[in-house]
Amino acid sequence: MRTTASYLRIIGYLIFSFLLMELTIDSGDQMAIEKYPVIWAILGIVLLFSMATEICVEALRSILVRTLKAEAKEKYMEAEAERKANQFGGLKRFYKKMLGSKPLSEEHEIILDHNYDGIKELDNDLPPWWLYGFYATIIFAVIYMARYHIFDGVNQAEEYEIEVAEARAAIEEYKRTAKDLVDVNTVTLLTDASDLQAGKTVFMDNCVACHKADGGGGIGPNLTDEYWILGGGIKNVFRTISEGGRDGKGMISWKQDLKPVEMAQVASYILTLQGTTPAEPKAPEGDIWTEPDTETKQ
Known part of the structure; x- marks a missing residue:
């Protein structure tokens, strides 16, 4: 252009x-x-x-x-x-320093008099990284000996027992606060309004066919009186819901259909029906249940 x-x-x-x-x-x-x-x-x-x-x-x-x-x-x-x-120049210089080897142009200064069929030997010092590591093991050994053999520090067996005890305590605390891990041995009576409402919902969906909506009893027993066939109280009611009633008759097991927390909620709701007056109460069945003194109430 x-x-x-x-x-x-x-x-x-x-x-x-x-x-x-x-x-x-x-x-x-x-x-x-x-x-x-x-x-x-x-x-x-x-x-x-x-x-x-x-x-x-x-x-x-x-x-x-x-x-x-x-x-x-x-x-x-x-x-x-x-x-x-010059990239990573500092790292490269540090690496070469830790190797402790001389450059090729200076190797003539450390050649020994030994000569084996033309093969010569260099009098290289030990690499600094190896020396530093060796010194570190000596310092660690001294501290370890003083800590565990002079000043009676906790040994490995005692450390194991302490950690096992802490783990068990953590597991128990987790079980206590995790509702889905509740079982017949750890279940307690729930009094929170949200838990009781959830238990009522489970009851209305699964239990009214046999016990009626007010708990007065139909095919199943009356849940409002003080008579119980398999025992009252939160643990017995939870066990009955989970495992079912008497063999060949009575309620089926619900542990395959309900979560542990749902069984605890419906069992707690059932116990709130105690002392209420149903429209058509069924005649009492079983024995009068008295709460043992060892049972913890909430």
């Missing part, structure tokens, strides 16, 4: 010179260039010289640009190589 513009500029100068010559030179009826052909020759020489000059300038400019680009690229490559060489 630059060369084409130069050519066009030269041609424009030539046309301008031709027009200027025609306007300024009196040549009569002939054109000035026809009457004075020398001028044509001069203009042609000027044109050729100008084109040659433009070509040379463009060539020199192109060579200069390529040279500058090559130099810039070389400088960039050198800078990139230097950057990569």
